[in-house]
Amino acid sequence: MSARIRKRPERLLAQPAIIMLLVWMIVPLAMTLYFSTQYYNLLYPGKSSFVGLENFAYFFTYPSFWTSVLNTIVLVGSVLAITVVGGVLISILVDESFPGQGIVRMLLISPFFIMPTVAALVWKNLLMNPVSGLLAWVWKLFGATPVNWFADWPLLSIIIVVSWEWLPFAILIFVTALQSLDREQLEAARMDGARGLAVFRYLTLPHLARPIAVVVMVEAIFLLNIFAEIFVTTNGGPGDATTNVPYLVYTQALLEFDVGAASAGGLVAVVLANIMAVFLIRLIGKSLTAR
Amino acid sequence: MAHNRPKRRLVRTLRAIASWLVALVVFFPILWMLVTSFKSELEAFSMPPHFVFSPTLENYREILSRANYLHYAWNSIVTAGGATLLGMAVAVPAAYAFAYHPTKRTKDVLLWMLSTKMLPGVGVLVPIYLICRDLDMLDSRLALVIIFALINLPIMVWMIYTYFRDIPYDILEAARMDGAGTWQTMFRVLIPVSRGGLASTALLCLILSWNEAFWSLNLTTSSAAPLTALVASFSSPEGLFWAKLSAVSTLACAPILVLGWLSQRQLVRGLTFGAVK
Numbered sequence: 001m002s003a004r005i006r007k008r009p010e011r012l013l014a015q016p017a018i019i020m021l022l023v024w025m026i027v028p029l030a031m032t033l034y035f036s037t038q039y040y041n042l043l044y045p046g047k048s049s050f051v052g053l054e055n056f057a058y059f060f061t062y063p064s065f066w067t068s069v070l071n072t073i074v075l076v077g078s079v080l081a082i083t084v085v086g087g088v089l090i091s092i093l094v095d096e097s098f099p100g101q102g103i104v105r106m107l108l109i110s111p112f113f114i115m116p117t118v119a120a121l122v123w124k125n126l127l128m129n130p131v132s133g134l135l136a137w138v139w140k141l142f143g144a145t146p147v148n149w150f151a152d153w154p155l156l157s158i159i160i161v162v163s164w165e166w167l168p169f170a171i172l173i174f175v176t177a178l179q180s181l182d183r184e185q186l187e188a189a190r191m192d193g194a195r196g197l198a199v200f201r202y203l204t205l206p207h208l209a210r211p212i213a214v215v216v217m218v219e220a221i222f223l224l225n226i227f228a229e230i231f232v233t234t235n236g237g238p239g240d241a242t243t244n245v246p247y248l249v250y251t252q253a254l255l256e257f258d259v260g261a262a263s264a265g266g267l268v269a270v271v272l273a274n275i276m277a278v279f280l281i282r283l284i285g286k287s288l289t290a291r
Numbered sequence: 292m293a294h295n296r297p298k299r300r301l302v303r304t305l306r307a308i309a310s311w312l313v314a315l316v317v318f319f320p321i322l323w324m325l326v327t328s329f330k331s332e333l334e335a336f337s338m339p340p341h342f343v344f345s346p347t348l349e350n351y352r353e354i355l356s357r358a359n360y361l362h363y364a365w366n367s368i369v370t371a372g373g374a375t376l377l378g379m380a381v382a383v384p385a386a387y388a389f390a391y392h393p394t395k396r397t398k399d400v401l402l403w404m405l406s407t408k409m410l411p412g413v414g415v416l417v418p419i420y421l422i423c424r425d426l427d428m429l430d431s432r433l434a435l436v437i438i439f440a441l442i443n444l445p446i447m448v449w450m451i452y453t454y455f456r457d458i459p460y461d462i463l464e465a466a467r468m469d470g471a472g473t474w475q476t477m478f479r480v481l482i483p484v485s486r487g488g489l490a491s492t493a494l495l496c497l498i499l500s501w502n503e504a505f506w507s508l509n510l511t512t513s514s515a516a517p518l519t520a521l522v523a524s525f526s527s528p529e530g531l532f533w534a535k536l537s538a539v540s541t542l543a544c545a546p547i548l549v550l551g552w553l554s555q556r557q558l559v560r561g562l563t564f565g566a567v568k
Contacts, residue, residue: 012388014384020381035417108314109551111317111320113551114502117508126335172559173562266414266417
């Protein structure tokens with residue numbers, strides 16, 4: 001297809017997009033890199049000076065920093081595990097047709113379209129409030145003492161809220177992927193006497209391998225950036241129990257106005273994300289050549 | 292085989308029931324939010340919860356008159372809509388060039404675009420904040436429009452690219468034979484033929500921009516603040532207005548939820564960069 005027409009002007013059509021993204025990526029990143037070597041606090045303008053790697057040293061010896069890295073990993077890891085396992089099970093459950101299948105799928109994907117601030121506040125107040133939340137009522141119904149979710153289990157509470165937001169995404173992808181699973185093959189396997197678990201192990205799971213990889217990578221991009229849910233519920237606390245890297249950078253930059261330290265933290269986030277990115281790019285690059 | 296049938300039917304029934312139960316549990320927080328939005332503040336907070344009550348529209352009335360809901364809604368419409376228009380205007384020509392006039396480097400360029408999507412917001416928060424401050428664009432809708440368009444651009448280019456790639460080249464060539472130029476081919480042939488795909492791309496951008504929270508919380512205070520920020524203002528511990536929070540949330544989420552339902556299938560393609568269809 002490409003050899004048949006090769007006119008230069010048409011290729012220029014891609015330039016605006018390329019230039020915009022290039023500027024968007026390089027300018028701020030270069031500035032972050034520069035600021036990270038500076039002592040620069042917005043409260044004391046005009047006093048900025050080159051400090052080399054001091055900001056990084058400050059960050060790496062700052063106890064909250066390692067907590068935030070750990071929190072980020074726990075948050076991303078748990079949400080990934082919950083959404084992938086839950087997503088696979090639920091999508092298999094709703095795969096075969098039954099009355100109201102369309103409505104069930106609509107209900108299942110709904111949380112994905114709820115804005116993060118709404119999701120977090122509805123869960124924190126209407127559901128998880130230890131006095132008037134619905135879960136407290138359920139707990140009492142069973143004679144248990146209501147859990148003070150955000151005070152006693154802050155990180156777990158955030159994980160629950162974020163998992164609720166992202167489970168639908170996994171379900172949506174897996175449901176779509178399952179539809180392309182060959183029905184005849186499935187029937188043949190059943191005829192041969194393959195029982196549920198064997199079908200799952202040797203047919204369904206291999207078929208879902210790539211969608212699972214895609215879900216893990218795409219979710220990881222967004223989960224590494226979780227901010228609003230923490231911002232409106234715990235403010236990173238109590239202490240630094242729910243402070244992840246994005247939230248820590250935010251507090252350094254916009255609450256303490258320490259541009260240098262915040263930039264150093266931002267670069268750490270970039271490195272974390274890049275580790276994920278390498279895998280994702282490779283995966284999607286493969287699917288591009290496969291066609 | 293025959294004696295198996297009742298058992299099979301039982302399994303299917305159980306499966307259907309389980310599916311419905313799971314779906315209702317997953318959807319429940321949204322339903323509860325909707326229900327609470329029609330309660331009085333006292334009922335919303337009462338324990339045990341009221342499942343039967345006389346619904347009131349008071350919260351909605353309050354929000355529209357006092358909380359200045361429409362101001363924030365307008366900001367959301369302008370920023371999400373503006374970003375979608377800007378993004379489409381840049382993404383469609385780019386996808387056209389990539390799909391029909393590829394070079395040796397096209398694949399690398401596409402993957403590089405994807406990689407910009409992985410740049411975490413916090414990595415560039417400080418410079419973007421300072422640039423906006425120096426350009427007097429803090430709390431400005433224009434800044435949000437540009438940023439939303441940029442963060443969604445890679446997804447849009449990718450999504451449109453996969454749609455264009457599926458269009459038989461003969462259609463375009465026929466138009467060319469009739470003497471149509473590049474722009475004519477694009478507007479008279481390509482865009483009409485792929486309007487379904489373009490619509491779902493625009494929809495995805497609209498949904499993601501509408502729900503975007505990192506930049507809208509950090510770069511706006513009041514005059515450009517969209518609905519995500521309005522909802523966030525209900526987070527202060529002093530103001531426990533659950534019924535009003537629910538009403539605001541319902542209004543803020545309803546349009547996007549409906550759009551999402553309408554386009555769920557097509558979204559898969561965009562959200563997975565064409566890797567799952």
